[in-house]
Amino acid sequence: MARRLPRKDVVIVGLGWTGSILAYELSRTGLEVVAIERGPWRDTATDFNIGTAPDELRYGVRHDVFLRPRQETLTMRNNASQTALPIRKWGSFLPGNGVGGAGVHWNGQTWRFLPDDFRIRSHMIERYGEKIMPEGNHIQDWPVSYDELEPYYDKFERVLGISGKAGNLKGKIQPGGNPFEGARSSEYPTPPMTQGYAQELFTKAATSLGLHPFPRPSANISVAYTNPYGCTMAPCTYCGFCERFGCANYSKSSPQTCVLPALVREPTFEARTDCEVTKVNLSGDGKMATGVTYVDANGEEWEQPADLVLVCAFSLFNVRLLLLSGIGKPYDPVRDEGVVGRNYAYQTGSGATGFFADVKFNPFAAAGSLGAALDDYNSDNFDHGPHGFVGGASITCAYTNGRPILYHPTPKGTPTWGSAWKKAVHENYQKVTNVGAQGSVMSYRNNYLDLDPTYKDPLGRPLMRMTFDYQDNERKMANWMAERCEEIAKAMGAKTTQVNRLNGPWSVVPYQTTHNTGGAVFGNDPKTSVLNRYLQSWDVHNVFVMGASAFPQNAGYNPTGTVGALTYWALDAIFDYLKSPRALVQS
Amino acid sequence: MTDMNGRLPRGGDAAAAARRKHAGVTRRSLLASAALLFTASGAGAGVVTKVLPWKPNEAYPVTPVVPGGYLFFTAQEAAIVDAFVERLIPTDDLGMGARDAGVTTFIDRQLTGPYGGHDWLYMQGPFSDKPLPSQGLQSPLTPRQQYRSGLAALEAYCKANFGGRGFVELKADEQDKLIGAMEKGEAQFQGFSSRMLFSAIYANTMEGYFADPIYGGNRDMVGWKLVGFPGTRYDFRDVMAKPNQAYTLPPVGLQGRSAWGGR
Numbered sequence: 001m002a003r004r005l006p007r008k009d010v011v012i013v014g015l016g017w018t019g020s021i022l023a024y025e026l027s028r029t030g031l032e033v034v035a036i037e038r039g040p041w042r043d044t045a046t047d048f049n050i051g052t053a054p055d056e057l058r059y060g061v062r063h064d065v066f067l068r069p070r071q072e073t074l075t076m077r078n079n080a081s082q083t084a085l086p087i088r089k090w091g092s093f094l095p096g097n098g099v100g101g102a103g104v105h106w107n108g109q110t111w112r113f114l115p116d117d118f119r120i121r122s123h124m125i126e127r128y129g130e131k132i133m134p135e136g137n138h139i140q141d142w143p144v145s146y147d148e149l150e151p152y153y154d155k156f157e158r159v160l161g162i163s164g165k166a167g168n169l170k171g172k173i174q175p176g177g178n179p180f181e182g183a184r185s186s187e188y189p190t191p192p193m194t195q196g197y198a199q200e201l202f203t204k205a206a207t208s209l210g211l212h213p214f215p216r217p218s219a220n221i222s223v224a225y226t227n228p229y230g231c232t233m234a235p236c237t238y239c240g241f242c243e244r245f246g247c248a249n250y251s252k253s254s255p256q257t258c259v260l261p262a263l264v265r266e267p268t269f270e271a272r273t274d275c276e277v278t279k280v281n282l283s284g285d286g287k288m289a290t291g292v293t294y295v296d297a298n299g300e301e302w303e304q305p306a307d308l309v310l311v312c313a314f315s316l317f318n319v320r321l322l323l324l325s326g327i328g329k330p331y332d333p334v335r336d337e338g339v340v341g342r343n344y345a346y347q348t349g350s351g352a353t354g355f356f357a358d359v360k361f362n363p364f365a366a367a368g369s370l371g372a373a374l375d376d377y378n379s380d381n382f383d384h385g386p387h388g389f390v391g392g393a394s395i396t397c398a399y400t401n402g403r404p405i406l407y408h409p410t411p412k413g414t415p416t417w418g419s420a421w422k423k424a425v426h427e428n429y430q431k432v433t434n435v436g437a438q439g440s441v442m443s444y445r446n447n448y449l450d451l452d453p454t455y456k457d458p459l460g461r462p463l464m465r466m467t468f469d470y471q472d473n474e475r476k477m478a479n480w481m482a483e484r485c486e487e488i489a490k491a492m493g494a495k496t497t498q499v500n501r502l503n504g505p506w507s508v509v510p511y512q513t514t515h516n517t518g519g520a521v522f523g524n525d526p527k528t529s530v531l532n533r534y535l536q537s538w539d540v541h542n543v544f545v546m547g548a549s550a551f552p553q554n555a556g557y558n559p560t561g562t563v564g565a566l567t568y569w570a571l572d573a574i575f576d577y578l579k580s581p582r583a584l585v586q587s
Numbered sequence: 588m589t590d591m592n593g594r595l596p597r598g599g600d601a602a603a604a605a606r607r608k609h610a611g612v613t614r615r616s617l618l619a620s621a622a623l624l625f626t627a628s629g630a631g632a633g634v635v636t637k638v639l640p641w642k643p644n645e646a647y648p649v650t651p652v653v654p655g656g657y658l659f660f661t662a663q664e665a666a667i668v669d670a671f672v673e674r675l676i677p678t679d680d681l682g683m684g685a686r687d688a689g690v691t692t693f694i695d696r697q698l699t700g701p702y703g704g705h706d707w708l709y710m711q712g713p714f715s716d717k718p719l720p721s722q723g724l725q726s727p728l729t730p731r732q733q734y735r736s737g738l739a740a741l742e743a744y745c746k747a748n749f750g751g752r753g754f755v756e757l758k759a760d761e762q763d764k765l766i767g768a769m770e771k772g773e774a775q776f777q778g779f780s781s782r783m784l785f786s787a788i789y790a791n792t793m794e795g796y797f798a799d800p801i802y803g804g805n806r807d808m809v810g811w812k813l814v815g816f817p818g819t820r821y822d823f824r825d826v827m828a829k830p831n832q833a834y835t836l837p838p839v840g841l842q843g844r845s846a847w848g849g850r
Contacts, residue, residue: 040633041633041635041640043639043640043641045641045646046640046641046642046646046647047646047647049646050821051646051648051841052646052647052648052649052841053821054818054819054821054841055649055799055801055819055841056797056798056799057794057798057799057802058649061794061798062702062707063707068707068708069707069708069709070706070707070708070709070710073709076721076722077719077722078719078721082719083715085715085718085719085722085725086709086711087709087722087723088705088708088709088710088723088724088725089705089708089709089723089724091723194824194827194828195827196826196827196830197830197831200830235824237821237822237823237824238822238823238824238826238827239820239821239822239823240823241821248821249821260639261639264635264636264637264638264639265637267636267637269636270634270635270636271633271634271635271636272632272633272634272635273632273633273634273635274631274632274633275631275632296631296632297631297632297633298631299631300631359831360831360832360833360834361831362823362826362830362832362834364816364817364823364826364834365823365826365827365834366823402814402816403816404797404810404811404814404816405793405794405797405798408793408797408814416770416789417674417675417676417766417789418674418675418677418763419677419679419681421676422676422677422679422681422813423681425813425814426681426813426814429814429815429816430815454713455711456711504721505719505721506721507720507721507722507723508721508722508723509720509721509723
């Protein structure tokens with residue numbers, strides 16, 4: 001029997017990017033806010049100390065800072081005819097855990113989606129006709145426009161101190177930036193990162209091919225910075241330990257560096273760590289949330305009543321919490337009805353690896369967001385007519401790291417061990433670079449999330465089941481992108497190239513991307529969305545759900561910039577809601 | 588938090604210990620600042636309010652592996668692993684191989700920690716006997732079980748097929764041929780997948796050869812020197828300022844360098 005705690009104004013589930021921002025903005029107005037986080041408290045000096053942080057085995061290979069699958073995982077299958085089995089060990093994606101969430105271990109690539117991405121269905125049909133839409137798709141326009149989100153992107157970038165170069169300032173194209181981006185109201189808060197030799201070659205080659213390269217926007221910041229919350233950051237040192245690691249330099253934007261120092265001083269804020277929220281509690285008629293139930297580290301159950309419930313876990317776990325709490329109608333792929341779990345999407349990865357002669361790329365001098373990119377093949381920045389697919393990719397030449405357990409490239413055909421392997425590793429470490437395409441994945445009737453009938457977590461609750469595979473549209477797009485990447489790698493002067501195509505079923509084994517989206521999407525129609533345009537539950541109006549679970553389909557970019565913008569967008573709506581609690585959009 | 592330090596697992600869970608530790612710290616902070624909240628929210632939660640939890644020297648360091656003897660392997664198992672990893676990464680004109688780099692010690696200590704029991708992984712059944720390749724790891728066998736049973740099966744296979752000789756008594760080219768057959772899953776061991784044993788030793792050898800020397804392998808940073816990885820210097824702004832030039836400083840590990848008294 002859960003013991004009941006004193007009521008709070010706001011309970012927040014999960015203390016990552018979205019949870020910490022909302023906690024700060026709400027508690028500074030005097031509201032009593034409690035954030036409940038299932039992982040431990042983590043901070044730079046204690047947990048990502050310079051004497052412990054740069055440890056590839058511990059963090060990169062054994063996944064020390066990630067959610068442990070023992071605590072929670074998912075089951076997966078490629079299609080509904082198969083039996084889903086648990087992801088026993090993370091591979092394809094790496095969910096975070098603890099205070100800071102995935103904002104601790106991310107690479108920091110902080111993009112704005114393109115204006116066309118927000119109305120992709122209407123736009124594609126207007127330009128190409130219905131015939132371009134892939135079979136079985138659930139592609140939906142977003143319920144917000146780029147212009148509506150722009151001020152919120154700007155705010156998020158300012159809190160993070162993002163390093164970059166504007167390509168479009170108030171409609172005027174700027175040299176050196178991304179000419180395809182939506183109009184920005186202001187320049188990036190800090191200048192772009194220093195680029196390395198591979199990026200220099202990429203930039204020259206892409207320009208010679210008539211493309212438009214630029215330094216990609218980065219949360220590994222280039223200069224010292226103080227953000228609007230008074231949190232201070234130091235310049236990135238290109239140490240090469242970003243992705244999968246906490247930053248010991250206060251150089252990577254994270255809840256720890258950008259929000260928590262301010263948040264923790266708010267006297268009406270409290271965090272409870274090592275406490276797993278098991279459900280959002282509802283009133284008898286199911287129309288209002290009364291708070292949450294959680295289990296603490298000793299296994300004791302507590303009920304935390306609150307007037308407002310903000311679901312701020314990682315996208316996949318937001319969806320599971322809604323399913324376990326009975327908020328919104330679960331998606332049924334057979335009848336193509338219901339909404340929770342609908343429109344799960346992911347991303348494609350493809351590209352080309354170039355092997356060079358007589359170069360020293362120094363891949364260890366790197367950062368999660370170091371890289372030059374181009375958007376000529378993203379979204380609808382190019383004519384899709386001849387290709388017959390929807391979507392696109394950002395193309396990047398980057399070094400996130402040269403950590404040698406996982407990075408010791410050899411050309412195809414090299415033995416996997418022995419003296420010949422050793423020689424090839426020795427000869428190639430400095431001479432390899434990759435031109436990669438991070439591609440969009442559309443939403444489909446057959447890609448979805450629901451509760452698994454067999455496998456349970458340690459608290460006895462069903463795991464979530466993921467049914468996902470790449471569809472023909474995505475394979476076609478990713479493989480076309482791989483050829484574009486190879487053209488660029490060749491123009492860079494690669495002696496030989498290897499094309500990395502998207503073949504075979506999606507697998508949980510090799511790392512691909514942690515950009516899992518959808519399942520609790522926002523929209524204008526309650527029949528095809530869980531949330532209204534303010535990320536408010538259609539069914540339970542004092543529940544708001546943050547994160548990439550709201551994306552109707554995925555774009556060819558890292559999602560965090562858009563997740564942050566949506567958080568500030570929703571925050572304005574939450575302020576309005578608090579004045580007069582109600583459904584902000586009539587269904 | 589971590590217990591990757593090569594000690595035998597003790598009763599209880601490292602994560603739970605860390606939770607208690609966190610709770611302890613915050614409890615102290617809390618008593619100083621807001622004692623009422625403590626009684627309100629229960630002892631099982633780490634409660635943070637008003638101040639960041641902080642105690643000097645609270646970083647969770649790795650306990651360095653001290654080479655010498657084996658905690659998991661028997662002498663015979665260690666000899667087989669020594670011989671095996673030496674074929675995967677041999678000593679040659681490019682430097683020490685995996686055996687001399689301490690990879691067997693590395694694997695031994697890893698097997699005694701949480702990795703060896705798959706302590707952090709989802710190990711609830713049922714275990715499917717027909718998983719799809721796309722579904723990844725589905726075996727109920729922990730790394731400790733894989734090594735114990737797998738090495739015994741390898742040894743039995745050698746004795747039966749090489750005139751009573753064990754793996755360490757095979758000639759290098761016989762070992763290479765057998766390892767190649769294990770990699771392809773073509774060697775039929777009694778009661779154990781030869782490919783599973785190969786995969787375990789192969790993955791752990793790469794880890795041990797290239798991981799920080801604090802874990803017992805990569806002696807003298809030989810793996811890092813092979814590729815030119817400078818280790819944990821953590822600041823390469825000088826490299827960014829001088830593109831396409833050789834990096835000349837020697838590598839540094841979590842314990843510094845031998846010239847500084849580290850290993």
